[in-house]
Amino acid sequence: MDKFEKLALEAIEEGKKISYTPQDPFVSFGFSANPFLDTNLEELQKEEFIEPRFKAVVRYFTSVYKSFTDNHNKKKDKEDSFILDGVMFGINQSGVSTLIKLSHQYLVKIYKELSDCILADAMDLVEFNNNQYHIAQTIQNFRAFLGNQSSKTDTIPLIVIDHADFLIEFFEDFRYALDRDFQNVPIVFIFSHAGWVRLKNQLAFTDYDLINHMVPSQQISPLNEEEIYEILSLKLSKNNQIQNPFSEDILKSIAKNSSGSLLNAIKICSRLCEECFYNGLDLGSIARVNDITSSLSIDVNKEFFDLVTLNDNTQTFVLALIAMKSTAYDLGITYDDIVNNLGIQKTSASHHLKQLQDRRYISKRTVNRKAFYRLRPELKTLADTYLMRSFEQKETHVRLESISDLF
Structure with a gap:
């Protein structure tokens, strides 16, 4: 081995010891860290419109x-x-989950009788593998989590469960199981609007007495465009000045393009910051915001999200999936893109798909004109092309080949 080979090998070995961490684009523009990673009670007090919700x-x-x-x-x-x-x-x-988390922090600090209130996240504790729920393991996970938390105190005054949509398919079994281990402890379940409608529809066909087991539910008001802009401007400002690569017009454009979703707005902000950083730009533009919005397929995803999660109506779900498959194909996006970009709970969607795939055929009674008319005009055309036309031709059943392709 000559001298140069030896030096090269030494350099390679030395290089292995050095770890490289890419710089956060937000840091390069003067932020101490990504401003969307954490929220505290002090910041919440600045967001005046959040106070009534809080x-x-x-x-x-x-x-x-x-x-x-x-x-x-x-x-x-x-x-x-x-x-x-x-x-x-x-x-x-x-922003519901952040609001619930901060409200829980406030509750345990201020209210003595609720200082031992426990917040659990069903997203972390529900077991879902191979397109099916593992109910026993899920209940065991909750028992272990609540047991560990309650070991610090004598009693649990209240349990709050976020992302409760994950519990819908086995809600009755879950609630009775927790009651056996943590008897006489009230629970506040946090659902999406669609999830709460689905649960009520589902429990209507069981012996679970939802009316007498629940106090009246309460809706958390959604954020509007102006409120999303206010959140972004607070997060992305320093000394009351919006930092580069953002500006007032850019943040208003992002809020407008977010389709009412704070998560979408954060995704656009993060992508804009990255693109400006890697392209050497000091300031973004509204045109670039529009390009990013299109690349994330936010508008398309929003339409699908409204259709798939609007209610627990199988016929609407079937038509939406068929329309989704065709439109997504034309746009070059996949079913997973839609699910992941929008945050649709894939467990619920997959559960429905699995049921439909098991049947393979669906009867005319399941898909009717009432569901058809709920669809947007352009999706009606797609659904009509793929499914309704067969029913008009007096066919009793339609094979679900197009839906099973979504897996």
Whole structure:
């Protein structure tokens, strides 16, 4: 081995010891870190329009606890199992989870009787593999999580479960299982609007007494365009000045293009910051924001999201999937792109798809004109091309080959 080969090998070995971490584009524009990674109570106080939502969530949590306590105290035998829960629901990706997390932090600090309230996230605890829920393992995960949390205190006054849509398919079994281990503890479930509608439709065909087991539900108001702009401007400002590569017009354009979703707005901001950083640009532009919006297929995804999650109506779901498949193909995006970009709970969508694939055929009664008329005009045309035409020709069943291709 000559001298140069030896030096080269030494350089290679030395290089292996050096770790390279790409610089965060936000840091290069003067931010201390990505401003969207964390939110605290102090920042929340600056967002004046959030305050009514924040107070409403805290008030609802305390009202559920009070209603449960009052009703439980009226019972003659207080050792008997008693279920009285609460439900809050809101539009997906409109900052609901952050709002719930911050409200929980506030609750345990301010209210002495609820200082041991526990917040659990169903997204982390539900087991879903091979297109099916593992109910026993999910319940075991919740037991272990709540057990570990409750070991720090004598009693649990209240449990809050975020992303409760993941529990819909086995809600009744889940609730009774928790009641056996954590008896007489009220739970507040946080659903999406579509999830809450689906749960009510599903429990209508069971023995679960939803009316007597729940206090009246409460909706968390969605964010509008102006409010999304205010959040972005607060997050992306320093000394009350919006930082490069953003500007007031750019943030207003992002808020407008976000389709009412805070998550979409954050994605556009992050992508714009990256593109400006890697292309050496000091300031973004509205044209670039529009290009990024198109590349993320936000408008298309929003239409699909409204269709797929609007309700638990199988016929609408079937038509939406057929329209989705054709439109997505034309646009060059996949089913996974739609699910991941929009945050659609793939567990629920996959569950429906699995049921449909198992049947392979669907009857005329399942897909009717009422569902057809709910679709947007351009999707009606697609659905009519793929499915409704067969029904008009008096066929009793239609094979679901196009839907099974989505897997």
